[in-house]
Amino acid sequence: MARAFERAIADYLGTEAALLFGSGYLCNLGVIPSLVAEGDLVVLDQRAHASLYAGARSARAEVVTCGPGAGPLERALKRRGEFKNCLVAIEGVHSMDGDRAEVPAIAELATAHDAWLLVDDAHGLGVLEDGKGTCTSGGQRLAVPLQVGTCSKALGSYGGFLAASQGVVELLTSRARSFVYTTALPPMVVAASLAALQILQAEPERTRLPLQKATLFCRALGRPDPQSPIVPLPFGTPERALAAQARLQTAGFLATAIRPPTVPEGTARLRLAFPHALEATDLERLVSAVRGLEVAWPAG
Numbered sequence: 001m002a003r004a005f006e007r008a009i010a011d012y013l014g015t016e017a018a019l020l021f022g023s024g025y026l027c028n029l030g031v032i033p034s035l036v037a038e039g040d041l042v043v044l045d046q047r048a049h050a051s052l053y054a055g056a057r058s059a060r061a062e063v064v065t066c067g068p069g070a071g072p073l074e075r076a077l078k079r080r081g082e083f084k085n086c087l088v089a090i091e092g093v094h095s096m097d098g099d100r101a102e103v104p105a106i107a108e109l110a111t112a113h114d115a116w117l118l119v120d121d122a123h124g125l126g127v128l129e130d131g132k133g134t135c136t137s138g139g140q141r142l143a144v145p146l147q148v149g150t151c152s153k154a155l156g157s158y159g160g161f162l163a164a165s166q167g168v169v170e171l172l173t174s175r176a177r178s179f180v181y182t183t184a185l186p187p188m189v190v191a192a193s194l195a196a197l198q199i200l201q202a203e204p205e206r207t208r209l210p211l212q213k214a215t216l217f218c219r220a221l222g223r224p225d226p227q228s229p230i231v232p233l234p235f236g237t238p239e240r241a242l243a244a245q246a247r248l249q250t251a252g253f254l255a256t257a258i259r260p261p262t263v264p265e266g267t268a269r270l271r272l273a274f275p276h277a278l279e280a281t282d283l284e285r286l287v288s289a290v291r292g293l294e295v296a297w298p299a300g
């Protein structure tokens, strides 16, 4: 079953091969130290997911962080020449802010600096670019050698994977400790991921709905169009975010308060993730419930 999923996800994303891990966390934890080590450089987007930090730290390479976007990355890569190998790791869609990375520009920069680019597309798969996520643009696969995904978001299942070249996948099969030294996923879980992937392929129109719903929500509140189906509602303090969570819960909406240390001090928020099946009447109820909250929207 795992081999069938790996073949299907690699074909879907346009890579030679893929490797299925127990989870997205285990995937990032295994991939990074398999490709870089002492004497190498890892450049992380400073907002990167905890699993990317965990993988980078266990690699014993030098780890530097940079702000989002191609400009800060280019500055961080000025030191590239001091190191043997270099790996750049970013999220395709930032999990807490919902903004989309400039993957085409970042891929060009990484190629120009002879650096591996790892895009963790946990929040792009299934909902952007007709489901293919941020490593595809206008139907074309971008030069991203390492695409990480999780089966726990749009696929509604469990597991994580790396989509990459055949050579990388073969290497990781024997080198990634979080692949080798842990039990594989149960076949029924993998079957659920595969079935979800088949739905994505057969009905790409479904993949557009989450962003459409997020866009309707933002427009109804006079906010800028979102870049992904993740829309943060900023509240500043954890107490205010928790109070807002309780108010929405009373109205029937589950939106968990995200607090430091997951996000920086002073930026506690509710994080909305719009499902494809959200009914128009529920969307209207959500808009009016959010109108009743004191959201600390940023200026502009």
Ligand SMILES: Cc1ncc(COP(=O)(O)O)c(C=O)c1O
Residues within 6 Å of the ligand: 023, 024, 025, 026, 049, 051, 091, 095, 120, 122, 123, 150, 151, 152, 159, 160
């Ligand atoms: C960006 C990102 N990467 C990795 C993960 C970890 O994936 P998993 O839940 O499959 O371990 C998550 C969230 O769960 C995530 O948001």
